[in-house]
Structures are given as structure tokens and as C-alpha cells.
Amino acid sequence: MTLLSVENLSVELGRRPVLHGLDLAVGPGEFVGLIGPNGAGKSTLLRSALHLLPAQGQVRLCGTDSTAMSARERAACVAYLAQEREIAWAVPVEMVVALGRSPHRPGFAALTERDRAIVDAAMRRMDVEAFRHRIATELSGGEKARVLAARALAQDTPLLLADEPTAGLDPAHQIALMRLFDSLAADGRSVVASLHDLGLAARWCSRLILLDKGRIVADGPPSGVLTPANLRAIYGVEAFFGEVDGAPIVHPLDLAAPD
Numbered sequence: 313m314t315l316l317s318v319e320n321l322s323v324e325l326g327r328r329p330v331l332h333g334l335d336l337a338v339g340p341g342e343f344v345g346l347i348g349p350n351g352a353g354k355s356t357l358l359r360s361a362l363h364l365l366p367a368q369g370q371v372r373l374c375g376t377d378s379t380a381m382s383a384r385e386r387a388a389c390v391a392y393l394a395q396e397r398e399i400a401w402a403v404p405v406e407m408v409v410a411l412g413r414s415p416h417r418p419g420f421a422a423l424t425e426r427d428r429a430i431v432d433a434a435m436r437r438m439d440v441e442a443f444r445h446r447i448a449t450e451l452s453g454g455e456k457a458r459v460l461a462a463r464a465l466a467q468d469t470p471l472l473l474a475d476e477p478t479a480g481l482d483p484a485h486q487i488a489l490m491r492l493f494d495s496l497a498a499d500g501r502s503v504v505a506s507l508h509d510l511g512l513a514a515r516w517c518s519r520l521i522l523l524d525k526g527r528i529v530a531d532g533p534p535s536g537v538l539t540p541a542n543l544r545a546i547y548g549v550e551a552f553f554g555e556v557d558g559a560p561i562v563h564p565l566d567l568a569a570p571d
């Protein structure tokens with residue numbers, strides 16, 4: 313079963329076409345990096361797949377037409393980590409993370425033992441346990457990002473869509489997050505994450521989808537997508553290419569010479 317599929321997905325924002333009839337399918341066990349320059353349409357793709365934006369075309373989540381799903385059903389299938397790291401309420405970190413359990417609980421029911429275990433595990437995995445009692449709005453940008461990632465993990469969904477999840481994280485926490493997404497995929501879940509760090513994308517993702525001007529221009533294993541020609545044509549950069557333990561290493565070095 314595909315966990316996410318979009319067919320002929322088109323989006324217009326402010327009367328400007330932003331996505332042009334995209335088709336893609338993501339199955340269990342994939343860690344997909346959504347890459348492309350600023351304005352390529354990465355956030356728009358993630359947000360329209362979640363019905364946060366009006367779109368044309370079909371979106372299926374966990375095998376079901378998403379328009380036929382209730383908000384609760386959608387939340388049981390897909391967790392979303394937004395680009396904006398806004399935490400609206402001045403409440404303790406553990407309370408923010410516990411919100412991830414809301415779709416699994418009726419109304420205002422108290423957390424069960426299992427809920428608490430999942431919330432604790434999510435906090436451990438995102439290394440936020442040490443400040444679980446601190447007020448979430450008083451944390452640093454990177455700490456808030458980890459708290460929101462823990463909340464998304466606590467949702468315990470088969471599919472996770474994450475918009476620039478590594479932005480603002482220090483190198484150790486960036487790698488820890490990539491490892492975590494890799495392990496979620498190894499458990500048979502799917503992660504689709506927009507990424508600007510091509511080094512992380514090359515090293516950790518099982519598949520990359522390269523967007524440019526609202527179209528998919530390459531889709532496949534990192535070594536097939538992050539080619540010198542694509543980096544030059546789409547990003548306008550020259551890069552160093554290497555390999556460690558069979559994984560590609562890509563590091564942008566300089567602007568490409570104009571054609």
C-alpha cells in the first residue's frame with residue numbers, strides 16, 4: 313500500500329500556478345528527501361497533501377482518498393512538522409509533546425499508560441527529556457524544533473511529512489534526526505522531509521525528489537538525483553562529490569559559472 317500518493321496535483325496561490333500536475337507515490341520503508349531551490353514548491357506540496365491548501369488533483373493517504381477522511385482519520389495516518397516552529401501556549405514541554413496523542417484519544421480523555429510511554433519515548437528520541445518541565449515558549453529555536461519533532465513522533469503515524477526539520481539544529485541533532493527518520497523507515501513507516509542540506513539528503517535519504525519551479529525534475533536514489541549536471545542546472549552550484557561506506561557525499565563548493 314502506498315502511504316502517500318498524489319496524482320495530477322496542481323496548486324495556484326494568489327492566482328500564480330505553483331505546482332503543475334505532480335504525480336508521486338511513497339511506499340512504506342522510504343525516507344524521501346524533497347529538495348529544490350527556494351520557491352520550488354516543496355512546502356506547497358507538503359501542505360497541499362495535508363489539505364492545508366486548496367489544490368486540484370487527487371491525494372491518497374494510507375491508501376484512502378484524503379477528501380473522504382475526517383481530520384481525526386488523517387491525523388492517525390500522517391503527522392506534520394511545519395516549517396514554522398511556533399509554539400502558541402506557554403505550557404511545559406511534556407504537555408506540548410503529549411498533544412501528539414490527541415488524535416488517538418476521545419475528547420479530553422486523560423493520557424493512558426500507553427500514551428505516557430509513547431510520549432516519554434518521543435521525548436527521549438528527540439533529546440528533550442532534560443527540559444520536559446520547562447515552559448516551551450521559553451526555549452531556544454533549535455530546542456523548540458526538537459520539541460515539535462517529539463510531538464510529531466508521539467502521534468505515532470505510519471507517515472511523517474516534515475518541512476525543513478533540520479533547520480536550526482546543531483550538527484549532532486541534525487544527524488540524530490536523520491538517523492531517527494532512517495530508523496522509522498526501517499520500521500516500515502515513511503518519512504518525506506524537505507531539506508536544503510544536500511549533504512544530509514545525500515547521506516541519509518533512500519530517495520530524493522528534486523523539484524524546480526513546481527515540477528518534479530528528478531526522482532530516484534540520491535546518487536542519480538544529485539548529479540553535477542542537476543546541481544549546476546537547478547541550483548546553480550558546483551559541488552564536491554565523494555563516497556563513504558557506499559553513501560554519496562555531496563558538498564556545494566561554489567556558484568556555477570553562468571552559461
Ligand SMILES: Nc1ncnc2c1ncn2[C@@H]1O[C@H](COP(=O)(O)OP(=O)(O)OP(=O)(O)O)[C@@H](O)[C@H]1O
Pocket residue numbers: 325326328330348349350351352353354355356357
Ligand atoms: N500565499 C501565497 N501567495 C502567492 N504565492 C505564494 C504564496 N505562498 C507561496 N507562494 C509562492 O509559491 C512558490 C512556492 O513556495 P514554497 O513555499 O512551496 O517553496 P519552497 O520550495 O518550500 O521554498 P523554500 O525552500 O524557500 O521554503 C513560491 O514562488 C512562493 O513565492
